[in-house]
Amino acid sequence: MAKDEIKTSIDSDGLRYRSKPAGSPFGSAGAFTTATMSCFLCGKHRPRASLKGKKLLGRTQFVCAPSCKELAEAEKAKG
Structure with missing residues (x-):
């Protein structure tokens, strides 16, 4: 069983991944403007206001309001 070849290498500036996009998938425009948390019941990330x-x-x-099921159905109806 041979090991796979290493597909990444460390650049001179210290970065390893070239294809990985920079930043967070949850955004970071402001401290609390785009803050998200995961629902304790369904695990999906939602804005804190919801x-x-x-x-x-x-x-x-913290859980989805009004409920996880209702929010999932509303998302399906949108798109």
Whole structure:
């Protein structure tokens, strides 16, 4: 069983990946303007404005508001 050849190398400026896009997929325009969090129940990232705090497992967890299922159906209807 042979090892695959190394497809990346470290450049002189310290970067390893050339094909990987820079930045975060969740954006970083401002501190809280585009802030997202993942829903505790469905795991999808949503804007903080579309989440609500709910007491689960003795702690306050953020979940989709009104519900994960309703938001998923609304996304399907849009696109």
